[in-house]
Amino acid sequence: MDGSRREFLRGSGVLAGASALRFGIPGLAALSQAACSARDAGAAFETLSAGEARELDAMAARILPSTGTPGAHDAGVIWFIDKSLGGFLAPQKDFLLGGLADFQAPVAAAFPGATQFSDLDEADQDRYLRTQDTTPFFGFVRFMTLAGMFGMASYGGNRDSAGWQLLGVDPHQHAFLPPFGHYDAAAASGDNHGE
C-alpha cells in the first residue's frame, strides 16, 4: 500500500471489502472482485492528493453520513470523485481545488487546534458546513457526492450498490413484472385503488 493511500485511510477504519459475491451474479461478482482487489491492494488516487481526498471524503461523509446504513464514505464516493476529476469532470477540477482552498482557509481561526475540516469532530464539521452550504463549491461537492453514491459502480463509487440499496432498489434486478407497488397491487386484488 503506498503512502498516500495509507494516509487517507488513517483514522477512517478499513474500507469495506468486496462483497458483490453476495448478490449472486458470477460474472459481475468476479469483475467487481477483481476491480476492488486492485483498488484496495494499493491503488493511489489518480487526480487528488491524499490531503485533498481526506477533506472531500470528510465533506461527502457529512452530506450522506454513515447512519444505520452505509453513507458516502462507505460507498467509496471519494473514489468516484477522484476518478471523475480525471475523466468527465476534469474541466471542473481547477474550480474544485480553488473552492477547496477557500473552504479550508477559515477553519483554523474558527476552531483552535484544527488546521483543516477533516480534523474536526462530526458536530463541528456540521456546524462549519452550515456556514458554507450555499457556495457553488459546496453545491459541486454535493453533486459529486450524489452522483458517486447513486451512479454506476464503474465510476468508482456506489460500492456494493450501497446507494441503490439505500433507496430501496434491488441493485441486480433490471426487469420487473406487475404488481409494481402497493397501490396497483391493491387495485389488482379488488381493493378500491389501494384504499
Next chain:
Amino acid sequence: MASDRQVQYANDDVVDFVVVGSGAAGGVIARELSVAGFSVVVLEQGPFRTAADFTHDEIDVVFNGSLLGGPAARDAQTFRDDESKVAMPSTFRPPAEYAQTVGGSSVHFSGNFWRFRESDFQERSLLGPLSGTTFADWPITYDELEPYYARVDWEVGVSGAPGPFDAPRSKPYPMPPMPVKSSGVLLERAAEKLGLHAQPAPVAVLSKPHNGRAPCIHCGYCMGFGCETGAKSSTLATMIPQAQASGRCEIRPNSTVFNLPTSARGTVDEVLYYDADGKQQRQKARTVILSANGAETPRLLLESASAKHPDGLANSSGFVGRNLMFNCHSLANGVFSEQLNDYKSIQVTRIIHDFYESDPARGFYGGGGIDARPLFSATPILFSLAGMPPDAPAWGSEFKKLLAHNYTRQMSILGSTTSLALDRNNITLDPTHKDRWGRPALRLTYRDHDDDLAMAGFLLDRSMELFDAAGAEQSWAYPLEPQTNGAHLLGTCRMGDDPQTSVVDRYHRSHDVQNLYICDGSSFVTSGRGQPTMTIMALAFRAAEHMATAARAG
C-alpha cells in the same frame, strides 16, 4: 453492427431519395420508400447504436448527454429569451434537446403516443384569430391523417385503449394498455373523486409480442434512455431494420449534412456532409427529404442560403425557423405513505384529457393533458438532485433518511400544454458561436406566450387538487417559469396551402424547390397538447405515400 448488412451506394450514384435524419419521420419515410422499390440513402449525424449499446448508466446518458451528442452538441447551440439579448450556450442540457443516433429522438423519448384530435387541425377557425400570433389552421384534417395514425398504431406498435374524449379511430389498438402502475392507480382514484376521467395512456411500447418484437420488461429506463430490448417503438427498433432488409436503403451514420446547394435549374441535386473523419462528402439524389427535426431542419435551410435564395433555401415566405413551439409544462410532486416503486416500468400509464380543448371560460387560449409518472423518481441521481421536497434539508442524516423514504413513495403529475405560434420564437444562425465543424451555432430565441404559461398554471392547480384527492401525505408545485429548453421542436417549417405563409405544401413539398420535401416536427402548424411524435410519424407515412406517387409519375 447493423450497418454491415445493407446495400452501399457510392456518393456519385444518383439515388432516388436522400433522407436527412433517421428519426421519427426519417425512419418511417426511409422504410416506406425503400420497401416501395426506390433507392434511398439516409444521412444521420449520430452513430449507429443498437439495442445492445444501450445502458442504464445515468451519468453517461443524463449528465454527459451521450445520446444527445455530448458536450460538443451542447456547445453547438445558443439560447436567449428575447431578440434584444445575446444568446449564450447552455451549461447543462442543450436548449434544443434531440438525440443524435440512428433512430433520432424516437430512441430516447418516453413513448407517449397521443393522437391529435379533430380540433387540433382547425382551432384557428373554431376559436378565431389571436392577435400577435401566427395561429392558423392546418391544411389537412384529422380525417385525412387518421388512416396513417392507424398505420403507426399497427406498424410501429402502440399499446393502449380508447378514452372517452378520443377522436374516432378506424382500427382498434393492436395491443392492450401497459399494466397500470401505482402512480396510474392514484391518478384514477383522484380523478374519480374530482369527476374527471383518467384513461390508459397510449404508448409506443409493446405490452405484448408484436411484429416479431418482444414486449417490455418494465426495467424503468425509458425517459432519455435507449431501450435495451427494442420494446420501445423507436424507428431504430421498427422501421429501420425493415428499410435495410429491403436491400435498397443505406443508413449512413456519422454523416452531418451542412449544405444543400441549388442547381442552375433551381433544384437540389446533392447534399453536402461531413463524414465520420470530418471529410466533406456529397450524395447525389433525384429528390431530397429533410427530416432533421424542428431545430436542425430550419438551420440547414438557413445555412444553404445562396444568390438564388438569399434568405435561406425554401424560404421565400420568411417562415423558415419561425413559430418554434416547445409545448409548455407544469410539474407537481407528491409523496404517499406506501411504496409506489414508480421507478419500475414505463413513465406514464394513466392520463387525463378533460382539459384538452381550449375553453374561453378560462380567459386564455390553450389546452392540455395531465399524466402521472415518476419523472425524477425513475432514476436515482436525478431524484436526489431535483426530486426532493422543497422543505427537505440539502444534506445530512435527515436528507439521507428522506431520500430513502421518498424514492419509492414519490410520483409526479405532469401537465403538457399547447404552445402558440409566435414569430419571436425561432431558430436562427448564431453570429458568433460556432460548432465543431466551424458552422454557425444553432441559435434559439424563445419565451412562452402568456397564455401557454396560464394554461400550465391551470394544469398545475388541477395537479395539486389531484394530489389532495389521491391522499398524498405531502405535495408541492414546481415554480412555473418560462422554458429555456425544449425537446419538442415544432412549427419551424410549417405546412400550408399559401406559399406566402408556409414553407411546405399539404404533401410536405417545398413551395419553392420542386424536388425538396420537408417532413418532421417543423411541419406542424399548431403544437397539439404535448406529445407530438405520434403525429410526426403519421405525417411521415402520409408524406411518403405522396412522394412515391410523385416519383413514379416523374
